[in-house]
Amino acid sequence: EILMTQSPATLSLSPGERATLSCRASQSVSSSYLSWYQQKPGQAPRLLIYGASTRATGIPARFSGSGSGTDFTLTISSLQPEDFAVYYCQQDYNLRTFGQGTKVEIK
Amino acid sequence: EVQLVESGGGLVQPGGSLRLSCAVSGFTFRTYWMSWVRQAPGKGLEWVANIKEDGSDKYYVDSVKGRFTISRDNAKNSLYLVMNSLRAEDTAVYYCAREVRLGPFRPFDYWGQGTLLTVSS
Numbered sequence: 011e012i013l014m015t016q017s018p019a020t021l022s023l024s025p026g027e028r029a030t031l032s033c034r035a036s037q038s039v040s041s042s043y044l045s046w047y048q049q050k051p052g053q054a055p056r057l058l059i060y061g062a063s064t065r066a067t068g069i070p071a072r073f074s075g076s077g078s079g080t081d082f083t084l085t086i087s088s089l090q091p092e093d094f095a096v097y098y099c100q101q102d103y104n105l106r107t108f109g110q111g112t113k114v115e116i117k
Numbered sequence: 118e119v120q121l122v123e124s125g126g127g128l129v130q131p132g133g134s135l136r137l138s139c140a141v142s143g144f145t146f147r148t149y150w151m152s153w154v155r156q157a158p159g160k161g162l163e164w165v166a167n168i169k170e171d172g173s174d175k176y177y178v179d180s181v182k183g184r185f186t187i188s189r190d191n192a193k194n195s196l197y198l199v200m201n202s203l204r205a206e207d208t209a210v211y212y213c214a215r216e217v218r219l220g221p222f223r224p225f226d227y228w229g230q231g232t233l234l235t236v237s238s
Contacts, residue, residue, distance in 0.1 A: 011179065045224040047162075054212055054228035055162065061222050098162055102216075102223050105176055106152070106164035 012036055012101050016109035022117040029086040031112045033077075033099035041078045043103035049111075050095045058097075059084065089114070119143040119227045121213050126232030133203050133236070139196040139213030139229055147171070147191040150216035150223060153198045155209035156231070163209075166198065167216065181207075203236045210234075 013036040023029055033044070042062035047055040057066040059075035062082055072087040086093055094116050099109040125137040137153070152167040166177045166187040175187050186199045196213050210231040217226040 043222060045222070047225070049162075054230060055225070057224050057226050060219055060224040064219070066224075066226065100162075100164075100224070105178070106167070108154075108162040108164060111161045 012039065012104050012107050014099055014101060014107050014109035016097075016099055016112045018112060019110070020113045020115060022115050023089055024117045025089050025091055027089050029084075029089055029093070029114055031084040031086075031097055031099075031114075033082040033084070033109050035080045035082075035101055038079045039101040039103035043101055044075075044077070044082050045100045045102065046073075046075055046084045047098045047100065048093075048095045049098065055098065086114075119215070121215065121227055121229035123211060123213055123229045123232040126211065126234045128235045128237065129203050130238050131204060131236055134199070134201045135203065135234060137198040137200070137211055137213075137232060137234070141194050141196065141213075141215075144215070144227075146189075146194040150218075151189060151196045152214045152216055152225065153187060153196075154212045154214050154225070154228075155207075156212070157206075157209045160209075165211070168196070200234070203234075205236050208234060208236045 015034045017032045044062045046059040049055040063075045074085045076083050096111045096113045120142045122140045153165040168175045168187045184202045188197045212231045213229045214225040215227040216223040
């Protein structure tokens with residue numbers, strides 16, 4: 011089983027600031043079998059990024075993904091009020107596993 | 118409009134069984150892999166199982182192997198999860214999710230609203 015570890019657990023930032031979220035896989039997920047999801051309270055997750063760096067349909071350009079192999083990053087260039095949520099990375103190289111999540115909260 | 122609607126959750130005693138259903142509409146169900154993903158109260162997401170378009174391949178997370186069975190009925194546009202030997206740690210909201218093929222990748226692009234399973238005596 012490929013384990014996914016996200017850091018930090020919580021990120022406290024102000025609107026307009028840049029958010030950098032990390033995700034590390036316990037073994038390589040090839041170049042880019044990595045997706046990112048956003049989840050708000052009481053809602054299902056929403057796909058943001060797939061293939062490590064491709065934005066899903068309708069996702070604003072302030073969201074970007076990078077990385078390959080075992081280390082990946084989700085960057086939100088300028089936090090908007092609606093971006094405060096929990097973010098999960100997920101690999102689909104070998105079955106599927108999610109990271110434990112990073113909560114982006116208002117400072 | 119793509120819709121996934123789960124049903125069948127509820128309160129079950131440890132050791133009991135339950136079947137979850139997911140009715141889909143708005144897309145050609147038989148051409149997509151489908152998954153079940155769960156989320157324990159206040160916790161993160163955990164992938165549970167998935168099934169190929171025609172039902173010929175099925176995969177499970179280790180913690181449910183031998184206890185859960187995923188299946189589908191393409192004629193009824195429905196996905197199922199039969200859960201046996203339920204444990205307290207199976208308590209969660211269960212989501213069905215569509216896997217979309219985007220190049221070599223298959224992320225989850227549509228999710229249902231979830232159905233809550235509580236395992237407790």
